[in-house]
Structures are given as C-alpha cells and as structure tokens.
Amino acid sequence: MSMRGSMTLPVPPRKPSDVLTNSVDMTYRQHFFAMFQPSADNKLAIKLFGSVAAVTKERERIASSKHWIIHPASNFRFYFDLFMLIVLLANLMILPVSISFFNDDFSIPWIVFNCFSDTIFFIDLVCNFRTGIINPENSADVVLDPREIARRYVRTWFFVDLISSIPFDYFVLVISIWDDDFAKSQIVHAGRALRILRMAKLLSLIKLLRLSRLVRYVSQFQEIYFLNIAGVFMRIFNFMCLMMLMAHWSGCIQFLVPMLQGFPRDSWVVINELEHAAWFEQYTWSFFKAISHQLSIGYGRYPPQSISDSWLTVLSMLTGAFTYALFIGHASNLIHSLDASRRQYREKWKQVEEYMAYRKLPRPLRVKIGDFYEHRFQGKIFDEEAILGELNDPIRELIINYNCRDLVSSVPFFSHADPNFVTAIITKLKYEFFLPDDIIVREGTLGNKMYFIQEGLVEIYMEAKEPGGQSKIITCLSDGSYFGEICLLTRTKRVASVRAQSCCSLFSLQSDHFNSVLNEYPLMRQALESVAAERLNKIGKDSTIIQRTSSSSQLQTVADLTNTDYMIRPATPFIVDSEEPFGYLRSTSGSPTLIIPSNHWRRSSVVPPTPTIPDAPHVAQAKTNATPTFGLGPSNSQNGEPHETQALLRDGRSADLSSSLDTSRLHSSRPHTTLNAKPLSTNNNSTNDNFEDVIITLSDNRNTAQQVLLPKRR
Template sequence: MNMIPYNHWLRSLWNLLMLFVILLFLLVISYRQIFDLFQPDAAYWIFVGLFIVDIILNFFTTIKRGHIRMEKPFEVRRFYVRTSFWLDCVAALPVEGLFFWLWGPLGSQDSFVSALYLLALSITLVKLLKAGSIFKYLQESLGIMPAARRLLLFAYWLVVVVHLIALGWVWIGAVESGRPSLDRYLRALYWATTTIATIGYGDYTPDHNNNLQIIYTVIIELFGVGMFSYVIANVSSLVANLDVAKSAYRRHLDEVNAFLHAQRIPLHLQERVRDYYSYLWEQQRGVSTMQVLQEFPRSLSQEILLYLNRDVLERVELFCGADELFIREAMQLLKSEVFLPGEYIIHQGEIGDCMYFLTSGTVQVLVDGKEITRLGPGSPFGETALVEQGHRNASVVSIDYSTGYRLSKSDFEGLRQKYPEFDAHIQKVVAGRKKN
C-alpha cells in the first residue's frame, strides 16, 4: 500500500471528520451515560470503528513536523508507535461498552461501580487529546495560521467544558429529577453557561442544604473567573492576529497618515498617497514581495518568483523561449514598481538609468507632449537610452493603476555581457523602435 501524503485533501477531510466524530462521541456518549440511556448500539460501534480506522490510516500517512518530513514507511511507523499510537489505542478502546456488558446501566450500580463508570468516562476524555494532535496535523496540511488554530481549539474545548460542567451539575442532583432528561440537560447547560460567563441570574442555584452542590458551584465560579480573564486577555489579540497582513497594513497606514499631517502635505498629495496604499492592499495585501523574498535562500526565492511571474514570462517576448538560467537571474534583479494614474514613469530628456517591464495596466508614450503609442502588459520600455547611453527620447505616462518591474542600468549591462542572446534581442527591439 502506497503512503498517503500528509497534505492530501482526502486525508485533511478525514481529519476534519475525526474532529467532528470525537466531539459528537463525547457529547452523545457522556450524555447517555449520565442519564442512564447508554447502550452499545450500532452508532456506538460505528464511532469505535472510525477510531480504529484512523489508527490504521496513521500507519500509512506521511508525517511533517516543522521542517522535518517522514515519508518512508519504516520511519513513519516507528515515529507513530513512539508518539501517539498508544494514546490512540486507549481512545479507541470500547470501555463504555465493556462496562455495560459487565455491570449494566450506571443508575443501578453501587458507589464502587459508579466510580468505575466515571473512570470509563475519563477514558472517553482521552479522545480530546487526540483532537489536539489532529489540530496540529491540520495546521501543517492546510497551512492554518497559528492564531486561527488556537482560536478554533479554544472554541472546541469551550464546547466540551461547558457540556461536562452541565453533566456534573446533573450528576450531583442539582436539577429537577421529575423532568425529562433533555429538559434537565438544557437547564444544566443554561446554569453552566451563565456561571462560567459570570453573569448568573440566580434563577438556578445550588441547594443551600447540599454541601456538594455548594462546593461544586464555588469551583465552577472560580473556573469561570479564570476563563473570563483568559478570554479578555487572549481572544481579542487572537482575533486581531488572524489577519497579520491587515493588522500590519493598518499600523503602517496610521504612521503614514501621521507623517502627512505632521509635515502638512497638501490634501491632493495626501489623497494620492492613500490611493496608492489602497491599491497596494488590493493587489498585494500590503505585503512587499521582494522584501519578504530577501529573507529566503536564493534558490527558493527564485522558484517563488518564477511562480509569481509565470504570467509575465508568457507575455514578455524577451523571456519567451529564453534560457532558464537567464530567466532565473533576471527575476532576481527585477524590482517591483506600482504606477499611479497620471504618473510620469519616464521623462523625455532625462538620462536613462533603468528600463521597465509592464505587467499590468496601460501606459502611453509621449514625444514632445503628443501621444505616439500605448503599451500594454508584457511590454518593455526605456531600454533605448540604456543601449545608446543617451537621454530619454520620449516620456512614458501611466494611464491607470499599473504595475511593472524595474531593471537598473548596471544590472542591464551585466545581463547583456553574460547573455549574448539577450543583448541581440534588445538591439533588435531598439532598431524596431527607431523605424517606428
């Protein structure tokens, strides 16, 4: 049997299913046990069967921990047996069914057997540890942000904790015994929620003559205060960090606005600055590609640049059919640029110090203020002044929001010397521009 990639979509779907199964198993089975409704029926054995199938699949799924990948069957199985295999085995044990066969329903037992049933329930809770490991798998396979994973895990555990506190309230006899089981559970759930949230209304309270209920209430109230403090201290920051790029963008925009006001920049220029950042956010989510790639190894940044610029490579004639080594080196030298509507990218008469490759938008070429032509995505411009070592013979103005890449004169000359085919193509483009 072939190994299943850890990030295969079917494997990720299975992990999501197991998260739901663990939560549903805990909610349903513990509810049935507390209300003496549990029987090892078909649904119960389906749950147990899914846990066993998950163990089998783990033996045939590759593993990724941080930057370490394990893909060989032997190392995968050895790692699994040494880590979570035994925990998964305990989680898959049908202890609830075994106890039912040996002693029958919980309500008909003495205190000793009731304690054993509570032990069985605690083994049921072991499955929650399995849920924690599944969340880690999903973070690796789906690329979930750590803040989002922590928030989801917190919500998952909160549901479980409120459910267990409600069952504890039922178990100590703090709800009306004459009501149906669902009514008692809902009232216990209501009490648990209001108590944990520290907003208890006093309509459901412990029996003042029952010390156990008083002690249980005190413990849950203390837990509720801690939970409330945790929520205030952490959840707001977790939510804010779900979109790190947007948070950083807003902070940077606040700094820019403060600068514009402090320096008393004219309002029309302030508006252009804000429009620029708005466009930058829409196109790049506020993240500078080249700045991020500078932190990567050269080979990795080249691969990412080739992927990001695959459309450019298809549009720009200069790169079509070019040598791969030339494309990789050129991509490393290009600097991304954003051009605003009406912005002069090149001024006629200035000394040429770079050339451009347009990737999106449209620019117009002006000679003595008159439009000569328009260029679209994939067009190079500004190379004539570099080849002839002279002044710009035309102006280039961005018509709308445009993006492109800038190649400096020194890098341009270096590529011409190292790659004769690039130099020949540039000479051909310049000759064609002169004829036109």
C-alpha cells in the same frame, strides 16, 4: 566395500503450488510487519528523519534490534491513535450522560459500549509497552529498547492507564448474574457508586491524560498534513469545542448532585418538575443551566434554593468565567494575528500621516500620497522580497512565473523568446507602481533601468526645445509594451520622457541585470537593438550608436574571456559570425577589418573589401606586447605605401606611429607594414571622454581611414 557413508536420501521435488503458497505467505508477512515500521509515505516519518534514505536507515535499525517494536512513525500507530481519539471523544460525551441520567441502566447497548471501550483502553495499555518513544531533545532519536520503553512508561502514566482500564462494570455485571436477590437489593447502589468512581476516574485521570496526549497528536497531525494553513480557525474551533465539552460536563454534574441526594424538594430538579421527565428533557435543562452559569447571564429557569445548588452555581460560574475569559483572549489574539498584514498596513499609514503632518505637506500632495498607498498596497503590507528570499530557487521561480504570467503573455518580446531567457529576466524584475501624471522617465537624465508595462497607459514625449514651447508626443504604450531600453543599450542619457496616463503597474529591470542576461542571450540583445534603433529613427536620433555600443560591450566581454591586453575596433563596427574563438569585426562604414589580439599571432579568416576607401589598409595581424604592434596589409596586390599615423593616448598625450615595410610574409602572401605606437609628446587639450584608453587614426597619402580604438585593459 561399504557405501553407507556416502549414501544420501533423495529429496522429493517441491510442487509449484507449494512454492507459490510460500511466496504469497512471505509477501503477506512482509506487508504485515511493514505496517509497524516507519514508512516513506508517512509524513511524520519524513518530518522526523528528513529523507527517504534516512527512513530506510531507520527501518534497518529496527530490523537489527531483533525486537518487535511499533514505531511511533508507523502507519499502524497513526491509524490506531486516530481510532483512539474517536473512542476517547465518545467516552467523554457518552459516559457523563450515562452516569448522570442512566445510572440504573444495564441494557445490552450500554454493556457492549463499556466492554468495547475498556478492551480498547487495555489494548492501548499493552501497545504502549511496545511502542517506541521519541526523544524530546532529538526527534530523530527514537527509543527502541523494550526495557527502556517499559521503564519510561512505568515511571510516567502506566498506573493511571492501568487503573482506568480495570473493568469495574464487568464485576458489577458478574455479581448481578451470580446473585439475583443481592443484585436486586444492593446492585443499584453499588453500581451507582462504581459508576461515580468510573466517572471521576475517567474525567480526573485517564481522560484528561489521554486527551492531552491525543490533542498533541492532533496538533502534530494538523502540522504534518498542512492543516495549519487554516490554523487560526482550527484553534478557535478547538477552543469552542472545549467550552462546549466543559458545559456538557457541568450540565451532567448539575443533575447528578441532586440525583445522589435523592432529589430534595428545594433542588432545582424538583422545582422544575424534572425528576420523572425523559432523559433528553432533563439533559436539555441541565445544559441550559450550565451555559447560563458559564456565560454569567442567569441561573437557568429559577435561581438556586438549596445550599448544594448554590455551591454548584458558584463553581459553575467561576469555571465558566475563567473558560470564557480564556476564550475571548485567545480568540482576540488569533484574530489579531490572522490579520497581520492589514494591521501592519494601518500602522504604516499612521506613520505616514504623522510624517506628512510633521513636514506640513500641502493637502494635494497628501491626497496623492494616500492614493499611492491605497492603490499600491491595497490595504496590506508584507515583505515580499524577504518571503521570496527564504524560499529555494525552484519554488521562487514558480511564484515569480505565476506573478508575472499576465506580463509574459502580453509582451510579444517574451512570448516568442527562449523560456530560459524569460525566466532569467522575470526573476530579476522589480514591481513598481505609478499614479496618473507621474513622470516615470525624464529626458536628459541618466537611466539605469528599463520598464515593462503590466497594466496601464504611458505617454512618450520629447521636451520642448524652447521655453514655453509645446512638448512633442511621440507615442503611447499600454499593456505588454516596454520602454527605457535605449539608454541601457547605448549607455547614454534618456532620449525622451515617459509620463503615466493612468495607474500603471510596471516591472523594472536594473542595468546590471539587463546586461548580465543579454550577454548570455546575444540573439535577444539583437532583437532589443533592432527595436531601439527603430525608436531612435522615429524620434530623429542617430541609431548607429546602438551598433557602436553593442560592439564595444561585446569586444570587452571577448577580451575578458580571452585574457588579452589590447583589442582594436573601428568606430562603427558590428560583430559577424566566425569560427575563430576570438571572432573578427567588420565595419559597415568602410573601416578596416579587425581582429582581436591575443598572446600569439592570429589572422582573420576573412578580409573583406573596403568600398569607401579602396586602398585603405586591412588589419590582418595583431600581437600583444608591452608596446602594441599591428600588422597591416594593403587591399590590392601592390605594396603598401607608407602610412601617416597618429595615436591619441588616454591621458591626452599624442604619439606617432612609425611605419616600415616588412616583406617576411607572415601568415600571408602579401607584404605587411608594422606600426608601433610610441608616445612622443603631451597634448593636454586633446582628450576623448567617450573612450577610456587609446584612439589611433590610420591614414595614407590620399585617404584617411576610420578611427580605431585601442583600449588597454587595466
């Protein structure tokens, strides 16, 4: 039986060194080809495509094209264009000098420079056929098809680049080596003609073209790498460099024309005895003559004597005057735009002056207004709110945190607070400035903001009770203090006045922002309430209003969250912790323990004693209905006696609460009394402005319990 069909040749095992070599080769190959593809660390690629994922997708598109293409956003193209910029600038500076002052010089350095430059330009010509083209209509669309790239390049700048890349100097050098006699007799004139042709070629064609392309790339480079931060100075510097380059070319032409004429006796070169001088001396006087023409300050050392010098002078002056006018206009425009905020301040102040003159304001008031603008804006005006509004939240928070760093570090209330609370507060602060003797807060007015002092000194005082009396100074506050929180916590009028003693930089916080933040951080509310209560006690005011207003605000918040129709509370309650989601209340002045009602029966987990009214009822149950119902239980083991109750409705109507004994022992081992509020009569003289809804008074035959509020949510 033949085994020929199933026989296989043994495969020799691969050596570990071969595997390692292949792996290293593959790594180098990947890194090499990655240079020609867009990279995530290339800012041009990020700008074109927007994200790292989009750059990765573009790399996949290049890999699927199956063509070797240099991407315009690759690192190779970036460094190559930067290198081309340096070579181009060297050619623009060296070639005119060489052609004008070294026309017969075939030295080794000059030959090396020419060969190197022409080789680089030829490599650039080849690379342009393999470099993707960015679509001007859609920057994210890069042409990668080699045929389309070649078609677009041939239709634009290919022939200009081709002519500029032909090595004329190589031909002259080969001819000079091949025929020494011919070189000695003819090479000088041929070389000079070719050099003139090369200069015209470089200056009129490729150099101008490549200069514009590379200038655009430099502008893009500045924008991508954030050099546009100093863009005004960079543009002025670029324009000055362009003026110097124009003067450089003009100076070379000023010497080249007399040289081509064989230095006539009436030429400026012969008059200045420069035909046999050193090249640097010749260039110096040529450059001086060109600068004098461009700035229109003279003709150099001597005025022109020949026709050719006169025409050169006219041409140089016209070019210089045009360039100088462009420079002055461009520079003035840039300087004008550089100081936009100060210019806007001057325009605003001019309007203020015209307004004060129109309204015929008195001189002291005008001085005060001027002081305000001077100290508040310090000579510059900009729309900070609009600037911050254009930024995203993280950057905006960083800026605000930095601007308020002194405030945060100086206010103890902030330095010991939760960082999230501090951030939530300072992002809602508004900067305000006050001059000495400005009344920041006036006693008896409704307040809608509180203030934090960043810099300055304020005086808190109470107005005199009688006309002609002395105001009472309570205290003075300085950097790091705050005031105005009492009216926001109590929702009442200002209890004292505040006057600036010096120039004050304050940050204000609106009441709606104040309440929204404190609702998220109840511990910080308690800290503010504690300070506010101390300040009220200091000026002889009732501090219990802080607790009443606080519980009212939090009860309404809980009612909104639990979607209840009714809730009850004592007149002066405060909130204590509870495991129940709806919480429960207890009064410090002996009022009943209350529970927030919901859409089903609830029972408070704690029924504390009432020290001031021993037999007062405790509200242990609550239920929402069209008619509010409360379950009441006595504080002792005995059955509760009938309670005389009366309700005062929001519209002024009074109502009686009927009582009856209920022994069903709902949720408790104690009997309950159910009271129903029913409107019976109208009493227009009985109103309550402090609350919007129903006030109920519970009492028995011996004592009257605290008032409880029954607000009905609309």
